[in-house]
Amino acid sequence: xxxxxxxxxxxxxxxxxxxxxxxxxxxxxxxxxxxxxxxxxxxxxxxxxxxxxxxxxxxxxxxxxxxxxxxxxxxxxxxxxxxxxxxxxxxxxxxxxxxxxxxxxxxxxxxxxxxxxxxxxxxxxxxxxxxxxxxxxxxxxxxxxxxxxxxxxxxxxxxxxxxxxxxxxxxxxxxxxxxxxxxxxxxxxxxxxxxxxxxxxxxxxxxxxxxxxxxxxxxxxxxxxxxxxxxxxxxxxxxxxxxxxxxxxxxxxxxxxxxxxxxxxxxxxxxxxxxxxxxxxxxxxxxxxxxxxxxxxxxxxxxxxxxxxxxxxxxxxxxxxxxxxxxxxxxxxxxxxxxxxxxxxxxxxxxx
Amino acid sequence: xxxxxxxxxxxxxxxxxxxxxxxxxxxxxxxxxxxxxxxxxxxxxxxxxxxxxxxxxxxxxxxxxxxxxxxxxxxxxxxxxxxxxxxxxxxxxxxxxxxxxxxxxxxxxxxxxxxxxxxxxxxxxxxxxxxxxxxxxxxxxxxxxxxxxxxxxxxxxxxxxxxxxxxxxxxxxxxxxxxxxxxxxxxxxxxxxxxxxxxxxxxxxxxxxxxxxxxxxxxxxxxxxxxxxxxxxxxxxxxxxxxxxxxxxxxxxxxxxxxxxxxxxxxxxxxxxxxxxxxxxxxxxxxxxxxxxxxxxxxxxxxxxxxxxxxxxxxxxxxxxxxxxxxxxxxxxxxxxxxxxxxx
Numbered sequence: 001x002x003x004x005x006x007x008x009x010x011x012x013x014x015x016x017x018x019x020x021x022x023x024x025x026x027x028x029x030x031x032x033x034x035x036x037x038x039x040x041x042x043x044x045x046x047x048x049x050x051x052x053x054x055x056x057x058x059x060x061x062x063x064x065x066x067x068x069x070x071x072x073x074x075x076x077x078x079x080x081x082x083x084x085x086x087x088x089x090x091x092x093x094x095x096x097x098x099x100x101x102x103x104x105x106x107x108x109x110x111x112x113x114x115x116x117x118x119x120x121x122x123x124x125x126x127x128x129x130x131x132x133x134x135x136x137x138x139x140x141x142x143x144x145x146x147x148x149x150x151x152x153x154x155x156x157x158x159x160x161x162x163x164x165x166x167x168x169x170x171x172x173x174x175x176x177x178x179x180x181x182x183x184x185x186x187x188x189x190x191x192x193x194x195x196x197x198x199x200x201x202x203x204x205x206x207x208x209x210x211x212x213x214x215x216x217x218x219x220x221x222x223x224x225x226x227x228x229x230x231x232x233x234x235x236x237x238x239x240x241x242x243x244x245x246x247x248x249x250x251x252x253x254x255x256x257x258x259x260x261x262x263x264x265x266x267x268x269x270x271x272x273x274x275x276x277x278x279x280x281x282x283x284x285x286x287x288x289x290x291x292x293x294x295x296x297x298x299x300x301x302x303x304x305x306x307x308x309x310x311x312x313x314x315x316x317x318x319x320x321x322x323x324x325x326x327x328x329x330x331x332x333x334x335x336x337x338x339x340x341x342x343x344x345x346x347x348x349x350x351x352x
Numbered sequence: 353x354x355x356x357x358x359x360x361x362x363x364x365x366x367x368x369x370x371x372x373x374x375x376x377x378x379x380x381x382x383x384x385x386x387x388x389x390x391x392x393x394x395x396x397x398x399x400x401x402x403x404x405x406x407x408x409x410x411x412x413x414x415x416x417x418x419x420x421x422x423x424x425x426x427x428x429x430x431x432x433x434x435x436x437x438x439x440x441x442x443x444x445x446x447x448x449x450x451x452x453x454x455x456x457x458x459x460x461x462x463x464x465x466x467x468x469x470x471x472x473x474x475x476x477x478x479x480x481x482x483x484x485x486x487x488x489x490x491x492x493x494x495x496x497x498x499x500x501x502x503x504x505x506x507x508x509x510x511x512x513x514x515x516x517x518x519x520x521x522x523x524x525x526x527x528x529x530x531x532x533x534x535x536x537x538x539x540x541x542x543x544x545x546x547x548x549x550x551x552x553x554x555x556x557x558x559x560x561x562x563x564x565x566x567x568x569x570x571x572x573x574x575x576x577x578x579x580x581x582x583x584x585x586x587x588x589x590x591x592x593x594x595x596x597x598x599x600x601x602x603x604x605x606x607x608x609x610x611x612x613x614x615x616x617x618x619x620x621x622x623x624x625x626x627x628x629x630x631x632x633x634x635x636x637x638x639x640x641x642x643x644x645x646x647x648x649x650x651x652x653x654x655x656x657x658x659x660x661x662x663x664x665x666x667x668x669x670x671x672x673x674x675x676x677x678x679x680x681x682x683x684x685x686x687x688x689x690x691x692x693x694x695x696x
Contacts, residue, residue: 089425123458132461139424140461144448150414154421161377161403161427168421184414351459352494
């Protein structure tokens with residue numbers, strides 16, 4: 001079975017004509033169908049407009065759930081999710097909207113969860129950090145650092161025991177590399193050559209703590225993975241094609257029975273750790289405005305758009321039109337979710 | 353009916369659970385050793401091989417998460433902790449995730465029906481970190497099922513039930529019970545989860561007990577009969593869900609309650625049962641509810657200190673006579689000799 005992107009056949013007009021989509025292009029020395037780059041971009045636009053819509057509506061005090069926005073980190077989720085199949089198992093962490101959406105999760109059900117409505121992804125029991133969409137292979141996200149690293153490893157164990165070629169993927173931040181559970185998990189995965197892919201989103205900060213207080217100077221997280229004989233690769237996490245290609249290599253390795261992989265994706269969170277503000281607007285100084293501006297300049301969508309244009313796959317007008325169309329859909333989903341029914345108080349004990 | 357020892361009953365239950373469901377596997381430190389967790393996993397290894405019965409590195413927390421992730425994909429893991437105390441390392445996965453999985457994802461992520469067997473150590477200098485009994489902290493959390501079989505029949509029956517139960521389940525086994533012998537049906541008979549058992553009916557006083565304290569309570573009841581005190585022994589079997597009905601019916605009948613548990617009193621099972629009686633059977637009580645548990649300090653090592661630390665049959669019997677209004681010093685030398693020769 002092909003991966004998530006290659007499965008798609010019917011595309012709306014705005015995704016490019018069939019001829020265009022089938023064109024072969026070369027990125028980072030690899031031949032790819034143009035459709036892959038177009039769909040990766042589209043996936044990131046969907047994430048970006050969802051997260052930015054949340055940021056805009058959040059101050060209304062109607063989404064009463066601690067929310068960690070993933071703006072700026074879209075390429076990691078989009079690139080990895082595109083490299084796996086729908087029957088694989090993906091797991092995420094507290095900053096999970098990106099991954100849920102990249103797997104194809106419904107914006108409406110995400111919005112309903114944030115609004116605490118019964119149509120929410122977790123029926124109003126989970127909130128922003130506890131999403132699920134098993135039909136799309138997004139098993140769960142969890143707010144405790146490192147939890148799903150072990151759980152994904154366990155799903156990989158189940159796949160190995162069943163002799164199927166499914167793989168498990170877990171996303172986590174670089175702060176999880178300061179938790180013990182990841183080393184217990186990688187060790188076990190390496191011993192048993194489990195089909196699991198560890199995707200580290202290194203955004204340089206754990207809440208407001210910089211790397212300098214958390215990891216010794218010169219730390220290479222890939223070297224830690226390699227010390228368990230887990231092949232590791234460090235990529236530009238803001239380059240969606242680079243992430244996709246690295247993920248595809250890891251997925252191929254896992255499916256072929258060669259065991260786990262570790263991918264470190266260098267990226268940057270634009271907004272505050274939890275909540276909708278920009279740190280400098282909130283008067284926080286743990287990271288500089290210059291650093292922030294530099295990373296905004298490296299915006300994954302901007303880089304992807306430039307690539308599409310330079311390869312002749314789209315022009316600025318088309319890309320803006322896709323964005324406008326997606327934004328319209330997203331806003332409509334949020335409006336509908338805000339009008340959705342509340343869970344009944346009498347149902348408090350359901351799903352226990 | 354034929355009799356089996358408690359450890360043989362667990363072994364048979366494990367084999368039958370694995371026979372009827374190919375998704376059941378058994379893993380944890382030492383499960384494939386020749387000693388096979390007091391002989392409870394040896395037969396399963398022989399029958400099903402290392403693919404389904406396997407040793408793990410020392411990784412209590414991650415391996416619990418691994419069991420959760422396997423269960424999310426349809427497996428039925430039985431994870432074994434040779435000692436309860438090591439399970440504290442796994443509380444993040446057990447409590448923050450397994451217990452909450454079904455509810456926290458609104459039922460949309462399914463359930464993660466893991467079974468965790470954990471052994472309670474006692475005596476011969478096991479000491480502070482190899483003898484704890486974690487039913488109270490575990491049962492505190494909605495979403496976990498906590499079982500404490502006290503007889504060979506329930507050791508097998510509750511394991512079989514747990515392997516079909518829809519919730520993460522912890523089974524606490526007391527090492528001092530492994531050689532207790534009792535009737536066990538050969539067929540895979542399940543013990544219902546959430547049902548206490550009346551192991552000895554009586555009119556004068558109820559002893560509600562857990563795990564090893566059930567056996568001590570039965571011995572105490574024998575002695576009490578010699579003093580014309582007719583004690584009823586209620587084996588809780590399941591700490592969560594709790595069978596309030598059976599406990600309350602017994603209390604209504606006898607009006608006097610002693611609660612005996614393998615852990616401490618504070619915020620523990622004995623306190624929970626005492627609160628239940630106070631709230632729902634207050635007018636039936638003829639005497640204050642009395643709790644009997646470990647001395648309120650960590651487990652010591654030295655023999656004289658251990659003697660003072662653990663309650664036993666004679667402690668229960670003396671307290672019962674006191675509650676009834678008979679001289680407690682009339683209790684004879686009823687405590688069983690501890691035949692455990694160590695080291696583990």
